[in-house]
Amino acid sequence: MLAGNALTPTRVRSIFISDVHLGFRGCSADLLLEFLHAFDMENLFLIGDIIDVWSMRKTMFWPQSHNNVLRTILGKAKRGTKVVYVPGNHDEVFREFDGAVFGNLQIHREYVHVTADGRRLLLLHGDEFDSVVKCSPWLARIGSDLYDLLLAANPWINRFRRQFDLPHWSLAAFMKHKAKTALQYIGSFEEAVAQSARKRGVDSVVCGHIHHAEIRDIQGVTYCNDGDWVESCSSLVEDMNGTLRLIDWPQLRSQLLAAQAPIAVEKAA
Numbered sequence: 001m002l003a004g005n006a007l008t009p010t011r012v013r014s015i016f017i018s019d020v021h022l023g024f025r026g027c028s029a030d031l032l033l034e035f036l037h038a039f040d041m042e043n044l045f046l047i048g049d050i051i052d053v054w055s056m057r058k059t060m061f062w063p064q065s066h067n068n069v070l071r072t073i074l075g076k077a078k079r080g081t082k083v084v085y086v087p088g089n090h091d092e093v094f095r096e097f098d099g100a101v102f103g104n105l106q107i108h109r110e111y112v113h114v115t116a117d118g119r120r121l122l123l124l125h126g127d128e129f130d131s132v133v134k135c136s137p138w139l140a141r142i143g144s145d146l147y148d149l150l151l152a153a154n155p156w157i158n159r160f161r162r163q164f165d166l167p168h169w170s171l172a173a174f175m176k177h178k179a180k181t182a183l184q185y186i187g188s189f190e191e192a193v194a195q196s197a198r199k200r201g202v203d204s205v206v207c208g209h210i211h212h213a214e215i216r217d218i219q220g221v222t223y224c225n226d227g228d229w230v231e232s233c234s235s236l237v238e239d240m241n242g243t244l245r246l247i248d249w250p251q252l253r254s255q256l257l258a259a260q261a262p263i264a265v266e267k268a269a
Contacts, residue, residue: 124205
């Protein structure tokens with residue numbers, strides 16, 4: 001764990017996270033808590049699958065760390081951070097509250113955010129472009145069950161890796177990136193999302209859903225995927241000048257821990 005008081009939170013304009021899957025055993029809630037405490041943001045965009053209702057309907061799982069994530073998010077809203085929640089397919093029950101405003105917390109089916117440098121970003125979860133979900137929700141759930149088995153192995157694998165000071169690693173992500181069909185699907189998904197954004201007349205689109213962090217230009221539209229918190233543990237960040245960048249938290253976390261190490265040794269001497 002990072003020393004909570006050792007670092008001054010980095011000030012950024014916006015943070016975009018999705019696919020946290022609270023209520024699912026594969027959720028990396030502790031890493032997300034560290035990440036949220038490491039940044040002070042004006043806007044926090046939650047782009048779907050924050051709570052995994054699908055998983056909790058099968059097995060109720062809600063440890064304290066998952067509760068702490070929600071409390072941290074609500075605490076930021078209470079202290080002035082604008083929180084926008086765009087539900088996904090795993091938390092689609094909250095789409096019924098489209099347009100609801102609870103203080104600094106808003107719920108929207110889609111949302112357009114304007115960056116500090118004037119670009120219009122369309123925010124949506126992305127399941128609208130998943131042909132499996134569109135054509136057969138039941139087939140999507142069967143596929144999700146198989147995928148969940150790989151994700152469920154992540155906590156056990158990483159508990160072992162931490163004993164040897166090895167960084168976070170995802171078996172599911174490794175298998176997905178080795179599968180040609182999965183890579184073809186990711187490419188098709190990105191093209192479909194970018195094409196829709198182009199027709200809507202926005203400069204960029206930010207989504208989640210496929211657990212594959214990315215920023216790239218697709219025929220004049222900046223496609224952004226903020227990743228997830230069960231595989232890559234990544235986020236999209238807007239700096240104060242409007243620049244968008246991806247953060248790989250396990251990688252950045254390792255760098256921060258390495259920077260703290262000399263201080264810890266010096267104090268112990």
